[in-house]
Amino acid sequence: MFFPKGSCYIYTMISNPIKNIAVLTSGGDSPGMNACIRAVVRVGIDHGCEVTGVYRGFDGLIDADFAALATQDVSNIIQRGGTILKSARAMRFMEAKYRRIAYENMRNSGIDALVVIGGDGTFMGAQCVVEEMKLPTLGLPGTIDNDLYGTDNTIGYDTALNTVVSAVDKIRDTADAHERLFIIEVMGKDAGFIAARSGIAVGAEAILIPETTTYIDDLIDRLKTGWRNNKKSSIIIVAEGDDLGGALEVEKKIQEQFNKYDTRVSILGYVQRGGSPSAYDRLLASRLGAEAVHGVIAGKTGFMVGVKDNEISYTPLLKAVKHNKLIRKDLIDLATVLSK
Numbered sequence: 001m002f003f004p005k006g007s008c009y010i011y012t013m014i015s016n017p018i019k020n021i022a023v024l025t026s027g028g029d030s031p032g033m034n035a036c037i038r039a040v041v042r043v044g045i046d047h048g049c050e051v052t053g054v055y056r057g058f059d060g061l062i063d064a065d066f067a068a069l070a071t072q073d074v075s076n077i078i079q080r081g082g083t084i085l086k087s088a089r090a091m092r093f094m095e096a097k098y099r100r101i102a103y104e105n106m107r108n109s110g111i112d113a114l115v116v117i118g119g120d121g122t123f124m125g126a127q128c129v130v131e132e133m134k135l136p137t138l139g140l141p142g143t144i145d146n147d148l149y150g151t152d153n154t155i156g157y158d159t160a161l162n163t164v165v166s167a168v169d170k171i172r173d174t175a176d177a178h179e180r181l182f183i184i185e186v187m188g189k190d191a192g193f194i195a196a197r198s199g200i201a202v203g204a205e206a207i208l209i210p211e212t213t214t215y216i217d218d219l220i221d222r223l224k225t226g227w228r229n230n231k232k233s234s235i236i237i238v239a240e241g242d243d244l245g246g247a248l249e250v251e252k253k254i255q256e257q258f259n260k261y262d263t264r265v266s267i268l269g270y271v272q273r274g275g276s277p278s279a280y281d282r283l284l285a286s287r288l289g290a291e292a293v294h295g296v297i298a299g300k301t302g303f304m305v306g307v308k309d310n311e312i313s314y315t316p317l318l319k320a321v322k323h324n325k326l327i328r329k330d331l332i333d334l335a336t337v338l339s340k
C-alpha cells in the first residue's frame with residue numbers, strides 16, 4: 001500500500017506512528033555530524049514528521065533545550081565540521097532522577113522518537129532511554145575513533161584519517177630536513193584504528209596501538225636497524241591509549257636506551273576532531289541519517305544503524321559498544337612488514 005508524502009498522520013490512524021523525532025549529538029564531536037543532522041531533518045520532514053533539535057546532547061534533554069528544526073535550519077551545513085546542535089558529555093544523565101526529567105521534557109514536547117549521534121558513551125545513554133522510557137530510539141555512529149562494532153566506518157573517521165595523513169606528511173618534510181625521529185600521537189582513547197590506518201598511509205616506521213602489546217626492546221631494535229641502514233629520519237605513530245603510554249612516554253623510554261636520533265614529539269590532538277567532512281563521511285552521514293528516520297518510523301528501536309560491506313546494518317546498541325571491534329590482523333601484519 002502506498003502512502004502519499006506527508007502522510008505521517010495516516011500512520012497515526014493505522015499504526016500509532018511517529019510524529020516528532022528528536023535528534024541530538026553527544027560525546028566527542030566528529031566531522032560529518034552536521035551532514036547527519038541535515039539528513040535526519042530533511043528525511044523526517046519528507047515523511048511528514050516534525051523534527052526537534054536537542055542542544056548539548058543529553059544535557060539538552062534534561063534542560064529541555066529544544067528547537068523545532070525546519071529544512072532551512074540545516075542549509076549550508078553539510079560541509080561544516082562540528083555540530084550545530086553542540087555536544088556534551090552529560091554525566092547527569094547517569095542519574096535516574098535526571099533521566100526522569102529528560103523523559104518528562106520529551107513527553108511534554110510531544111517527542112515520540114529519538115535519534116542519537118555519537119560514540120560508546122552516547123549509546124549507553126540511548127539504551128537507558130530504550131529500557132526505561134520505552135521511547136523508540138536509534139543510534140548513529142558519530143565518532144572519529146571508529147571503535148563501534150557493527151559498522152565498517154564511523155562518521156568522522158575518514159576525515160580524521162585524512163587530517164592525520166596531511167599533518168604527518170608535513171612533519172615528514174622537516175624530519176627529513178633535520179634528520180630527526182618524530183614520535184607522533186594520534187587520538188583513539190582506547191582504540192588504535194586511527195593509528196593503524198594512518199600509520200600505513202604515511203609509511204610510519206612503527207605503529208603503536210592499544211590492541212597489541214608494545215615491547216620497547218623490539219622498538220629499539222627496529223630503530224637500531226634503521227640507524228645501521230643509514231635511515232636518518234623516522235616516524236613513529238602512537239595511539240594516545242597505547243600500553244607503553246603516549247608520545248612523551250614513548251620518547252622518554254626510547255631516549256633511555258637509544259639516543260642516537262635527535263628526537264621530537266608532536267601530539268596532533270584536537271585538529272583530528274575538526275575540519276570539513278570528506279565526501280565519504282558526508283555520504284555515510286547522509287545515508288545513516290536517512291535510514292535512522294526510516295527505522296524509527298518502521299518501529300525499530302535499540303539499534304545502532306551502520307554500514308557493513310556497503311549495506312545498511314542494524315546492531316543492538318549494547319553489542320555495538322561492548323562487542324569489541326578488532327583491528328584486522330592482516331592490517332597489523334601489513335603495517336609491520338611495510339614499516340621495516
Ligand code: F6P
Nearest residue numbers: 028119143144145187188189273
Ligand atoms: O572519542 C573521541 C575522542 O576524540 C577520543 O579520540 C579522545 O580520546 C576523546 O574523544 C577526547 O575527549 P574530550 O573531547 O572530552 O577531551
